[in-house]
């Protein structure tokens with residue numbers, strides 16, 4: 001392995017609000033993998049949320065404090081990492097717009113600075129640490145749904161696939177209509193629940209058809225939606241975040 | 255006699271677009287129609303695949319998109335100049351130019367022109383602008399029959415229906431339904447369909463051809479739109495697949511074209527870019543079968559009286575809004591509709607406009623404002639997946655525009671106390687500071703500890719019902735990441 005503990009870069013973890021409360025296993029997995037690769041991980045406690053839910057519902061003024069918070073928490077770090085294509089996308093794509101909306105040039109400048117150091121977990125691994133084999137072991141059939149914001153906003157490209165390919169024991173099952181949205185869409189899922197469920201049901205059907213034991217993505221929010229449908233249908237397919245697969249090792253529990 | 259009985263053309267469904275309920279309500283109705291969903295899934299799936307194949311053939315596709323975007327941006331920036339130039343060129347070429355501020359003015363101009371010719375019917379080339387201003391009904395009120403000649407528009411008109419797609423307005427109908435409509439309706443408005451007609455595409459097209467033929471040969475006036483209007487030369491362009499438009503553009507003595515002011519392009523050279531972008535994006539063809547190009551009046555050839563009605567109808571509002579202006583780049587290819595996962599499931603009728611799908615969700619609130627229920631709901635009719643931007647040949651940032659329109663709607667409703675306003679106020683407070691956030695986290699942890707054996711929550715009453723009606727909700731774990739970190743790594747960072 002290229003890095004050993006304490007030898008790699010210092011990385012600030014952006015847990016994201018939904019992972020912090022609902023899916024703490026994901027940020028824990030990020031810590032595990034990064035420390036295994038020799039990084040020093042820090043968790044700035046001032047952090048809360050990217051503000052995407054407020055922004056995307058049209059409440060720009062209410063979202064501005066999130067931008068200030070993010071800047072305050074993460075200024076001064078060379079690397080900031082989050083395990084969510086959607087939240088990282090919101091930081092990169094929406095924080096500059098919100099800073100402009102706030103009419104605060106100082107904030108805009110700080111945002112530009114912090115945004116440039118913000119990475120999705122898959123990007124940090126592949127581009128910064130230059131690893132695809134993180135020493136993971138996950139002996140299961142898995143299918144990957146490339147979430148919309150990870151592909152179209154954060155633009156993680158094929159990085160997640162490259163990481164999954166290197167996981168020992170993992171069998172990747174191709175997913176039909178993988179590029180179609182699962183229908184979560186943040187508040188869309190409750191403002192347009194019928195359309196959201198119609199989209200999600202098609203996604204869930206494609207997932208079940210792969211024969212995979214696990215559905216994996218880089219976004220727990222989408223997993224909560226598709227997983228919620230699968231669970232209601234008593235499906236045996238389980239959902240898991242990419243980081244948690246990468247954290248699994250031959251010695252540790254899967 | 256009732257108005258119904260006196261009509262010259264099939265009556266559209268009752269009600270108005272602007273009077274429609276919210277997108278959410280309309281979508282629920284459409285989703286419950288399994289025939290519609292299967293028609294749409296099949297149709298959008300086919301056309302999507304064709305587009306992808308044809309676009310993949312062009313290695314410089316992204317450069318073409320950037321060129322299309324740049325040409326449109328430049329034109330819109332100097333729209334005043336180009337419009338005056340267009341008027342001069344058209345006038346020089348023997349056409350008469352009319353300006354219309356809104357739908358009512360445009361309709362009055364067209365009705366007046368038709369009446370002046372002393373005729374009581376017109377044939378129509380497929381046109382979004384005339385659908386937008388609801389010209390057919392304005393003509394009908396004046397006792398003038400407007401016959402749609404595009405096959406799909408004919409199906410919609412004979413079906414007493416509304417269009418549900420920009421390019422394929424009858425996309426929600428399948429062959430069996432079309433056969434029924436033809437059999438039932440054609441005989442009431444002209445040449446009937448053969449009694450023994452089947453639902454084979456060739457037979458259906460044959461019936462339409464015979465039905466339309468007598469109308470083409472009889473008509474003295476045609477009404478069209480235009481895909482492009484060239485300022486430099488006064489040339490109008492209509493891009494189509496069937497050739498029925500060509501019949502209307504060449505046979506009648508008088509031609510009236512209703513054109514949105516954003517359709518102008520500076521020069522003929524600019525057309526090159528769009529003639530490559532449009533067919534591949536829209537029908538998934540390398541080149542469309544019929545492109546009609548005409549410049550005013552050509553003595554002894556084609557219509558000898560040519561009118562062009564330039565329509566604003568809300569476009570200058572969009573132009574004045576820096577966030578809204580990109581919508582005016584739209585060339586109505588409908589690629590964004592075909593790729594849209596929301597449109598694929600609900601169809602066009604849920605959007606309350608002749609412009610459905612992603613472009614409709616941004617264009618209608620721009621053109622009409624956000625005072626109606628339907629226009630307030632349209633910006634939320636998207637999961638913001640971003641597929642529309644990827645396929646748009648003029649790179650309209652539809653997801654960003656939707657977010658900005660949501661902001662406008664939220665501002666418009668400022669002061670209202672509703673569920674959403676309250677939820678967002680609470681969320682704003684919780685997320686604004688980590689101390690607030692930690693309080694909420696503790697509450698979630700307490701809930702989890704209160705139900706130690708529950709991993710998921712099933713159907714719950716309101717306000718959790720929209721989520722839990724079809725989806726289970728995972729229980730938050732008893733310990734948040736933050737708490738774990740503090741325990742493991744101590745208070746400091």
Ligand code: SF4
Nearest residue numbers: 584585587588590646
């Ligand atoms: S918005 Fe773009 S993709 Fe949609 S119809 Fe207009 S030009 Fe085509």
